[in-house]
Amino acid sequence: MINIQNIDFTYKKGKKKVYTDFSAHIEAGGIYGLLGRNGTGKSTLLYIICGLLHPQKGACTLDGIDTSARMAETLKDIFLVPEEFELPATSMRRYVEINKPFYPNFSEELLDYCLSAFDLDRTVQLGELSMGMKKKAFISFALATNTRVLLMDEPTNGLDIPSKSQFRKALASAASEERAIVISTHQVKDVEQLLDQFIIIESDGLLVQSSAADITEKFRFDMHDLSYADDNELYSRPSFSGKETISLNTSGEDTPINLDLLFTALIEKPELAKYLNNEK
Amino acid sequence: MGYLLKQQTFVLRSSLSHLLLGTFIFFLCYFVFLSLRFWINKSAIDVRTSDGWGYIALFIYGLTIALAYSMTFTGLETRVKVIGFLMTPCNPIEKYLSRVIIATVTGFVGILLTYFLADGVRMLLDWAIVGKQVHSTIPGFFNALGDFAEGLTDTRDFPATISALALWVYSLTFFILCSSVFRTKAFIKGIGLYNLFVIIGLIIVGTILFLVVGNYDDGDVGDREDFFNATMVAVSVILWLFSALNVWWSYRNFKQSTIL
């Protein structure tokens, strides 16, 4: 669906490139976690996908059409929830009235469902909401547009703990086979269980693009006593009861992915990425 | 497109209302300033409705329209504001045109109405202070406009009129271009650049005309006039071309803009 092909990007000529010959792809039905340390260019990639930034080389296409052209055809299939945004000082109802016509697949049902999940309704005055509630209102609208591509930049930032749970529920309802959702975050734990695809980037480019299924197949994640030793162990980290480990999965058993540990391991030992299907 | 106009009008509602309020106050001050002598010396002849003032009104009106056009791309100063507009699912040309339409309607209709309103208030004040029934400046304004339109059909006045019109259109498109280049304070920067380039250009053209035409003998009045007319038409053509360039250039700026 979305094909990012060999892009180069830098903010200012001569400065360090954020992306060099970077490629990735995003397919329908997936909930992608775009993970990376602060400053590695996660937001930049989202902006490139929706055409708000133009790569110096290469291109990003949606169904073959270059997104940097920002044509109506492409834009009505994409919705971006930026980290910071502004809402006008009107009611939610008015806001929806003004902005809904641009999205042919808009679902009133989904909007009401999400609003109620967030303890909001259409009568709320957007100008009077706190930052967290504004985010929830905007996310509700975003989910309701039913665009084939939904991009979210740090959606859980600024949400209190109950709100994060509400967010997960809303996201689980809004996901579908036709939709691709890309969530850029460094608060991995907030959305861990919902992700089934991962794009992990580092400051010099793509570290790994893989699926939850692939990771579960190739690696196993365990907690062991310190005395435990294994030839298959690839990486370990101290924990309260001993150590958390990542090992080659020769047992064929599925273990829950310790995403936090995986991310740390890949940053420290990028060579581990070669075990995973880097579908380029 | 209709939805886009509705959305953009909504987004710009406070900027536009501030602009209209501002021009209303400006026109009111202008009228009060003119009226002071009339109010103090209550028997002075009311000169403000003569045709001459109509032309001045036209000029001031043009200035405020330039202000409206310098706000074509207003509300896009920060990254956050830009994202909302650029991500709206419409083609870039539609977005560009919607903004130009809003600026045009605000300028030519909105500001005209505030002018009439200010004139009405002036008339009320005149009647309250002086007690006389006074005339509106509006007929003078439309007379000036009518004279101008006549100038287009009259073959003798055509060259001068067409170049005046071209200069007007060029100036307006110039401000659209400034709006697309400058994120903030487009009007002030525009006025600055405008003075620099346009006035210099006029000085150059004027000097050329003076030098060339001045070399004709007095007997060739007809030739002198023909040359003058030809130059005027040529200048107007150049201005039309540059107007088109301004429009194309401002559209290109908009289409290629990113959120840097």
Add this chain to the structure above:
Amino acid sequence: MNFKQNIPIYLQIADRIMDEILTGVYPVNGRIPSVREYSVALEVNVNTMVKVYDHLTSSGLIYIKRGLGYFVSESAPAQIRQMRKTQFFTDFLPQLAEKMQQLGITEEDLKKELTKYLNK
């Protein structure tokens, strides 16, 4: 919802649904929530829930009725009790034995303490 280490999440969720079947929350031949409804409740990816339901179906604990949803099998409660009994002997007991050996606890020690708890 917190997930334990080691045991795959889909199996943990399957266990949870088996608990609900045993306690009667989902009666025999009664309908259980759809895949999507359950994924929303637990805040997990739909694919994970699909795996859960596939696992339960292939174990014969639930069955699907086209267009209506998933239902609890007649034999589910009995099957679950049997499975768990087996698990007790195959999973728990070896661990118990190992721990006993580690700590030097004899069968007699175990029996004495165990009787106390069983007679409660």
